[in-house]
């Protein structure tokens with residue numbers, strides 16, 4: 047203790063910027079710290095390690111990390127949480143010469159203690175306020191546990207459901223993806239960085255990681271710059287504009303240059319064109335992975351390539367800590383480059399208020415208050431209900447009556463508990479008691495008069511049908527059957543690519559055996575990606591896509607099953623009929639030989655053995671209400687640049703229950719100097735309609751909605767003919783033509 051106080055006095059004397067001069071701007075304070083730093087201390091700030099040791103126990107797998115903290119050789123740690131643990135490590139940093147506080151980063155992807163639906167599921171809500179609220183809670187809980195920085199949101203566009211990380215993003219669309227990126231950044235970062243309930247966001251993985259060839263994780267990406275700018279970059283731009291404090295680069299190479307060593311992406315676009323003032327962290331080991339990529343020969347060359355390209359912090363590859371100093375001494379890396387990176391990192395530490403109080407995120411009482419916080423759980427349940435997508439509801443089988451006499455609950459996931467959290471979630475000792483399974487949710491929803499029967503039927507990947515007889519027997523005794531099938535939660539996530547996305551094992555055979563009983567069958571499908579389930583789609587009476595819904599999964603499912611919540615989710619990604627259609631996305635080009643319809647296969651761009659259309663299109667999702675769109679009008683048939691048009695449509699709830707519809711507006715540019723997609727989402731609006739109620743919904747078209755990247759990557763609009771589409775999904779739409787008069791934009 048005595049030594050700590052002495053160190054404090056010493057540093058106060060050394061660094062007026064740190065200890066006293068509150069009135070100085072952050073940039074002046076950063077400068078005064080930088081002036082005091084040795085080269086090694088600067089490089090230390092650019093170094094991040096995983097916290098894979100017990101702080102109180104013996105040290106370490108690869109060198110003495112605690113000693114490195116004390117010597118100022120480490121700027122940040124990941125995977126260290128909890129007030130006690132972060133405090134211990136921060137105390138070590140306070141023993142370093144300059145007492146520069148550590149940053150603690152963590153993958154708070156969809157919650158910390160309270161787990162929310164996986165990000166792809168949340169995206170299905172199309173509810174930006176709810177998504178922002180969920181990120182807000184996740185940020186608060188993490189900040190209360192000593193975390194300063196989440197490695198989220200992942201804003202990678204994904205057009206390939208084989209890619210396991212499709213679960214982490216917002217799906218296939220750049221516009222929806224941008225709106226959600228903004229909402230998540232704002233949620234995590236709260237009112238402002240520096241508030242003790244806010245964490246730094248990190249937009250990742252920059253860039254185009256979601257376009258891995260064949261959907262195989264970490265694979266190469268080869269795409270035109272036009273596709274990069276039009277499809278993959280917009281959510282990153284939105285995150286930067288929303289003030290995301292940090293970016294993470296990515297594992298993939300992009301057109302032959304690894305993203306981590308890619309100066310075009312990081313220096314020219316992000317820090318240059320977009321004027322991003324935060325810092326860039328590498329992905330885990332991605333600096334060193336440029337060696338197996340075949341881009342550099344050793345860690346030293348890797349460090350040179352990464353730092354030159356604008357990667358400010360090295361996560362876990364140790365290339366910076368081992369090689370940067372020599373590179374500077376040899377004149378290969380300019381000292382200013384190091385200063386620039388360190389300045390960016392220190393600025394964030396100042397903004398977080400860590401120089402004023404390194405322990406401000408270490409408050410036991412706040413940690414306790416956010417633990418099992420009922421408000422957070424309620425927000426998670428709300429988010430979960432909004433994420434469920436109703437894919438089928440023949441003869442309005444759903445919602446079920448709470449007075450149903452006997453319900454058979456069948457399937458390998460019906461009693462699942464921890465599975466409901468999905469990938470990127472944290473395990474706590476009391477998980478089995480706190481997470482609500484579908485079984486428990488349904489049980490607490492129905493009255494004493496309802497008998498619930500249960501049979502597992504089979505496991506997720508089983509090849510045996512031995513459990514079918516019992517399941518069929520149980521189904522026969524019931525008035526209605528609810529089945530819960532799907533993927534295992536670790537079939538999606540990082541490094542979880544799959545060549546087959548059919549429901550695994552004999553699960554669909556189980557559905558078939560149950561359907562054969564003639565009982566009405568509702569199927570809940572839990573998964574982290576679009577899956578293929580053609581038998582179920584054709585034969586089950588009702589289908590709810592329930593993804594992985596988090597801590598309150600069972601409650602949310604029961605709310606929807608029994609009509610306490612009218613489902614409103616819409617798919618944020620197309621669901622293929624089979625893997626052969628992949629990549630499949632609604633905003634494709636027309637081609638020179640477009641197929642007229644599903645049976646048109648004669649020398650047109652079509653598969654001869656299956657339709658081009660997906661099984662379920664982007665934006666699709668039913669409701670217990672029935673929404674009717676009518677009377678689409680435009681304020682005028684054309685407009686000039688500088689002006690605008692207003693489109694209006696009447697949406698009517700023609701069903702018997704109140705409900706929420708997401709009205710989706712799409713545009714097609716009929717003729718362009720480069721070919722344009724058959725449809726592009728340009729706006730959406732939630733409308734809540736009471737049964738029988740109608741509302742007029744408006745949409746404004748101006749030239750900003752018509753811009754695209756031409757072959758010289760200019761973001762222009764062109765005069766000509768367009769079509770406006772509106773509907774409850776990307777397929778089933780009303781349309782009206784309009785035109786833009788005048789000249790091509792500058």
Ligand code: BGC
Nearest residue numbers: 124153197250251329330540
């Ligand atoms: C992932 C990142 C993650 C990092 C730290 C990497 O393997 O690609 O998304 O943030 O690990 O856990």
